[in-house]
Amino acid sequence: MSTEVLHREHRHFAPDATWVAQANVSGHAAYLALVREAERDPEEFWGRLARTYLVWKTPFQTVLNDRNPPFYRWFEEGTLNASHLCLDVPIERGMGEKTALIFESDDGTVTTLTYHALHERVCRFANALKSLGIGKGDRVIIYIAMSIEGIVAMQACARIGAIHSVVFGGFSAKSLQERILDTGARLIITADGQKRGGKIIQLKAIVDEALSMGAGMVEKVIVYARTGENIPWDSARDLWMKPLEESQSPLCIPTWVEAEHPLFILYTSGSTGKPKGVQHATAGYLLWSILTMTWVFDHHPEDVYWCTADIGWITGHTYVNYGPLAVGATQVIYEGIPSWPHAGRFWSMISRHRVSVFYTAPTAIRSLIKASNLDPEIHPQRFDLSSLRLLGTVGEPINPEAWMWYYQQVGNSRCPIADTFWQTETGGHVIAPLPGATTLVPGSCTLPLPGIDAAVVDETGQEVPPGHGGSLVIRRPWPAMLRNLWGNPERFQKTYFPSELKGYYLAGDGAVKDPTTGYFTITGRIDDVLNVSGHRLGTMEVESALATHPMVAEAAVVGKPDDITGEAIVAFVVLKQQRPAGAEAQQLASTLRQWVTREIGPIARPRDIRFGDNLPKTRSGKIMRRLLRSLACGEPMTQDISTLENPTILDQLRETL
Numbered sequence: 001m002s003t004e005v006l007h008r009e010h011r012h013f014a015p016d017a018t019w020v021a022q023a024n025v026s027g028h029a030a031y032l033a034l035v036r037e038a039e040r041d042p043e044e045f046w047g048r049l050a051r052t053y054l055v056w057k058t059p060f061q062t063v064l065n066d067r068n069p070p071f072y073r074w075f076e077e078g079t080l081n082a083s084h085l086c087l088d089v090p091i092e093r094g095m096g097e098k099t100a101l102i103f104e105s106d107d108g109t110v111t112t113l114t115y116h117a118l119h120e121r122v123c124r125f126a127n128a129l130k131s132l133g134i135g136k137g138d139r140v141i142i143y144i145a146m147s148i149e150g151i152v153a154m155q156a157c158a159r160i161g162a163i164h165s166v167v168f169g170g171f172s173a174k175s176l177q178e179r180i181l182d183t184g185a186r187l188i189i190t191a192d193g194q195k196r197g198g199k200i201i202q203l204k205a206i207v208d209e210a211l212s213m214g215a216g217m218v219e220k221v222i223v224y225a226r227t228g229e230n231i232p233w234d235s236a237r238d239l240w241m242k243p244l245e246e247s248q249s250p251l252c253i254p255t256w257v258e259a260e261h262p263l264f265i266l267y268t269s270g271s272t273g274k275p276k277g278v279q280h281a282t283a284g285y286l287l288w289s290i291l292t293m294t295w296v297f298d299h300h301p302e303d304v305y306w307c308t309a310d311i312g313w314i315t316g317h318t319y320v321n322y323g324p325l326a327v328g329a330t331q332v333i334y335e336g337i338p339s340w341p342h343a344g345r346f347w348s349m350i351s352r353h354r355v356s357v358f359y360t361a362p363t364a365i366r367s368l369i370k371a372s373n374l375d376p377e378i379h380p381q382r383f384d385l386s387s388l389r390l391l392g393t394v395g396e397p398i399n400p401e402a403w404m405w406y407y408q409q410v411g412n413s414r415c416p417i418a419d420t421f422w423q424t425e426t427g428g429h430v431i432a433p434l435p436g437a438t439t440l441v442p443g444s445c446t447l448p449l450p451g452i453d454a455a456v457v458d459e460t461g462q463e464v465p466p467g468h469g470g471s472l473v474i475r476r477p478w479p480a481m482l483r484n485l486w487g488n489p490e491r492f493q494k495t496y497f498p499s500e501l502k503g504y505y506l507a508g509d510g511a512v513k514d515p516t517t518g519y520f521t522i523t524g525r526i527d528d529v530l531n532v533s534g535h536r537l538g539t540m541e542v543e544s545a546l547a548t549h550p551m552v553a554e555a556a557v558v559g560k561p562d563d564i565t566g567e568a569i570v571a572f573v574v575l576k577q578q579r580p581a582g583a584e585a586q587q588l589a590s591t592l593r594q595w596v597t598r599e600i601g602p603i604a605r606p607r608d609i610r611f612g613d614n615l616p617k618t619r620s621g622k623i624m625r626r627l628l629r630s631l632a633c634g635e636p637m638t639q640d641i642s643t644l645e646n647p648t649i650l651d652q653l654r655e656t657l
């Protein structure tokens, strides 16, 4: 999205009076008051919020220990437990009989669970983990689809102080194995399979394959029987979840952990080949989950809340598992995909479950726009969406057209849209409108949340004038920021707090601030990270996967814009053999696509593969990626190619298969 286009965006939507009246942060002045409180004395501000919103076993004395930046420590003397906050606290506040989870399976079966019932399941499963010798600080890999069991597994780990690392079901055995080894996990929790779009996808088989490549420290694999299919079984290692859980006591005293105790590790892509294990701390992360649920999602007790993200991503951690439970919400969780059995599934679910707050990704919205243009029967207007009061989006920039459709067709022009900008590393929303306080502008995530000191800067950390593009940073630490990269403090420091940026947190995104409103618009990643359907992938990750294929000499990967997925992957490949053509090239491209699927997972499969005798390089041998990007987008070559060693290569690479 060019800055110019955004400057032409004149539509804006002020919150209406009834909305303002009922909002948790009511009116722009209330938002500004919080911002000013945070600016006046950040520690006082965060200390007040941590005392108000968290329930401590032992109180903290120090709000922020910043003696060793960027290794900040928050609320360090305090102790608490995440699962206590998410389950026992709502029960103590009288919500035991309130529905916590409404689970809808792929085939439409609905299971509901109260806070009491969820608490009991989590306690039993936590005791089961303890019976296997798992305890505080042990790492547990969770490789499971959207399910009540996935939530139970995460909560049970948190209850005993074990550190979970959820791996998205779309990652391959090899990616899973890398994460198993990197975390040094002792246990894996998985399912026999998962059901998606009427199909069964194996999960346990992938775990077996990953472990066959080297199991590291893994002792046991717990398997949730989801599909009931026959699966290979290692009786010395594998255990079924249900009998294990049912043999345990329904009481489990939480293990009180220090505020800074790692709650989880979640891998995400960066600009080098190896994924980064983002490590979050218990107290700060939970505080922000609760605050953003309250401020941005304006949580009210009677809400039925639905975030469509998978627990394999950060959105599923903060806005499915921890945030909604910690505020005592009733939430929908869904096993399947938006297009099954028809592309009206989301709208049908909103209508049947009377969802009031709905949070999804721009990619899903764009694909549903397309589907409802083709089939008016599944258009949102055909469904009763009157229960909706607030909409949200996350994961990638939302184009103003998709925003308007979401606003008018789904929200009936009466529901504010929270376009929430954040990252795995930020723990929760950092730039987002407050629906009862902020005037909305399509395509802008609007203003930083109170306490978030976001700015757009140049390479030296100097703020650029409004209206000019630059790099997004957060200048002051905040409680939910990542604490480290698992086992790699040097990379943590170098990636996020580069010395030339005055100790600021570097987001890796470009941004521009509107000269009049101060609103932020995110212009996309400025490092070598792609965003395909809201999934983060490193170009180097895909390149390394391609380069391990025996026939590949060299590969370069770039993104090209795509109407539905935001970006699509284009790979330029040089083979060790002669450049293939025609059917042979088609065949090889398909082999390489499958290869990447096996190496990383289906989410990394290149859309387009092009073969060349070489790649465009400078005389010093550097690949000129910006030329490849132009080629991938089919743009006319306007760049300066005078430093190019081999200009004729461009014609060759222009050919698509």
Ligand code: WTA
Residues within 6 Å of the ligand: 268, 313, 314, 315, 393, 394, 395, 396, 397, 398, 419, 420, 421, 422, 423, 424, 425, 445, 507, 508, 509, 522, 524, 525, 531, 534, 535, 536
């Ligand atoms: C992008 C997902 C524009 C951005 C929560 C960021 C967005 C990356 C938005 C993080 C948004 C996320 N507008 N871009 N509202 N939200 N992004 O770690 O490039 O999977 O750096 O976290 O997604 O992706 P991640």
